[in-house]
Amino acid sequence: MSQQGMSRREFVGQTAAGMALGMGLLSGACSAPSLAPRRRVGPNDRIVLGLIGCGGMGAANMRSLMGFDDVQVAALCDVDEARIPGDFKDVETKYGKAPDVYRDYRRMLDRKDIDAVIVGTPDHWHALNLIHAVEAGKDAYCEKPVSHNLVEARSMAAAARHHKSVVQVGTWQRSTREFTDAIAYVRAGKLGRVTQCRAWIADATRIGRGKVEPVPPNLDYEAWVGPAAMTPYQSNKVHWNWRWVMNTGGGLTTDWGVHMMDIALLGMSAGQDLVMPTEVSAYGGRYAILDDDRDAPDVTEALLQFEGPDFVMHWSVLRDHPGKPGHGTEFVSADGRTLRVWRGGWSLLDPDGKELPKEESEPVPTDHWRNFLDCVKSRGTPRADLASVAQTTIVCHLVNAALESGEVVRWDKARMEVVGESGKETLAYSRPYRKPWKLPVYS
Numbered sequence: 246m247s248q249q250g251m252s253r254r255e256f257v258g259q260t261a262a263g264m265a266l267g268m269g270l271l272s273g274a275c276s277a278p279s280l281a282p283r284r285r286v287g288p289n290d291r292i293v294l295g296l297i298g299c300g301g302m303g304a305a306n307m308r309s310l311m312g313f314d315d316v317q318v319a320a321l322c323d324v325d326e327a328r329i330p331g332d333f334k335d336v337e338t339k340y341g342k343a344p345d346v347y348r349d350y351r352r353m354l355d356r357k358d359i360d361a362v363i364v365g366t367p368d369h370w371h372a373l374n375l376i377h378a379v380e381a382g383k384d385a386y387c388e389k390p391v392s393h394n395l396v397e398a399r400s401m402a403a404a405a406r407h408h409k410s411v412v413q414v415g416t417w418q419r420s421t422r423e424f425t426d427a428i429a430y431v432r433a434g435k436l437g438r439v440t441q442c443r444a445w446i447a448d449a450t451r452i453g454r455g456k457v458e459p460v461p462p463n464l465d466y467e468a469w470v471g472p473a474a475m476t477p478y479q480s481n482k483v484h485w486n487w488r489w490v491m492n493t494g495g496g497l498t499t500d501w502g503v504h505m506m507d508i509a510l511l512g513m514s515a516g517q518d519l520v521m522p523t524e525v526s527a528y529g530g531r532y533a534i535l536d537d538d539r540d541a542p543d544v545t546e547a548l549l550q551f552e553g554p555d556f557v558m559h560w561s562v563l564r565d566h567p568g569k570p571g572h573g574t575e576f577v578s579a580d581g582r583t584l585r586v587w588r589g590g591w592s593l594l595d596p597d598g599k600e601l602p603k604e605e606s607e608p609v610p611t612d613h614w615r616n617f618l619d620c621v622k623s624r625g626t627p628r629a630d631l632a633s634v635a636q637t638t639i640v641c642h643l644v645n646a647a648l649e650s651g652e653v654v655r656w657d658k659a660r661m662e663v664v665g666e667s668g669k670e671t672l673a674y675s676r677p678y679r680k681p682w683k684l685p686v687y688s
């Protein structure tokens with residue numbers, strides 16, 4: 246595999262030391278930096294893409310985007326050498342040209358020919374990957390949840406706005422017929438006045454008991470941990486499993502809450518600017534899965550109060566949900582009807598649970614990945630615009646902040662800030678970045 250002639254030693258050197266010292270991008274405060282030059286992509290041009298994070302979803306997004314003729318994947322980046330070969334081969338086969346391979350994503354961002362990047366890294370890396378990308382004049386397809394904590398989500402949305410970047414978030418349910426139908430039905434007032442929403446995910450994933458191990462030679466663990474707290478390497482806490490470790494993920498409230506609560510928030514809003522809760526309380530913890538290294542809660546019950554429109558949302562992370570799909574969103578109307586939507590369908594139920602006839606709306610005009618490409622060309626607002634999904638992500642973080650602090654957390658939408666101090670001491674609100682990393686702060 247060609248890795249720009251990089252040896253293993255150079256690979257590690259580029260990530261650990263290079264990531265710490267390169268580009269002078271480690272400064273925290275950002276006094277409105279000037280806009281980076283951006284190539285204007287014409288309607289008939291190919292959009293040149295780079296992938297940051299060649300894992301499960303990053304690679305899946307890349308393959309979806311490679312399905313379009315106006316895409317050229319030029320570069321791949323991962324801090325784990327072992328994760329690159331499959332993607333490398335597919336890109337080489339598709340375009341007849343080997344992609345360039347990077348370990349330090351900022352070296353990829355230096356390239357002028359790359360128009361946009363896919364951010365497919367674990368949640369604790371999204372903020373730096375995304376903000377550095379927009380500062381380099383790139384557009385981005387960024388995976389959900391937008392961030393690891395609330396302060397990051399706010400800064401990311403402000404950074405993209407400042408740099409005029411198009412950022413589509415990977416909440417692809419927003420481009421799926423059952424969800425758009427359900428949202429259109431509620432928004433059109435066909436369900437009447439909605440007084441309650443429910444969203445849930447049933448899951449009992451275990452990551453097992455691991456032990457401290459030597460870091461495998463293919464992985465630059467220092468770079469993988471990045472701004473998170475350094476902990477000794479355990480293979481059961483890295484790829485995929487990081488989402489059940491609160492140092493790197495947010496448990497199922499961020500992993501799935503960002504999908505399922507997103508639909509409730511969209512249905513209750515007129516457009517992409519979402520209704521936000523005024524108060525959030527949450528209860529739960531690790532009750533079911535005890536002999537395991539995960540520290541994410543396996544039970545969460547949260548109540549979120551909204552004003553204007555007035556309604557209550559109930560979010561659950563539970564072990565099972567007999568009689569219901571394992572995940573879903575429900576809207577309950579004042580007259581007792583319930584609209585239930587899940588991946589695969591939606592139904593309208595009377596107060597006895599009997600199915601009522603429903604109407605379908607117009608099909609979604611384009612798929613999620615095509616919508617991103619179209620917006621890169623038109624400079625339009627994508628269907629899962631970062632500013633909007635940052636709001637949903639903040640709602641998830643408010644739930645985790647309430648759970649972690651044991652306090653009722655209040656949100657001021659106009660100031661995009663928690664009211665008072667409740668919840669502010671939590672990892673869900675913000676985190677100290679491990680040196681030398683600093684979050685560029687935009688507002």
Ligand SMILES: NC(=O)c1ccc[n+]([C@@H]2O[C@H](COP(=O)([O-])OP(=O)(O)OC[C@H]3O[C@@H](n4cnc5c(N)ncnc54)[C@H](O)[C@@H]3O)[C@@H](O)[C@H]2O)c1
Pocket residue numbers: 297298299300301302303322323324325328348350365366367368370388389390415416417468469471483484485486500
């Ligand atoms: N939209 C969806 O339905 C959906 C589904 C699954 C995952 N996701 C999201 O996709 C993201 C990735 O999840 P995953 O399950 O694919 O994780 P994963 O652990 O399988 O892959 C992440 C990859 O990023 C690499 N990486 C870590 N730090 C890096 C850095 N600084 N630079 C370059 N590469 C780095 C890792 O080595 C790994 O190969 C997460 O945010 C997750 O929430 C979204």
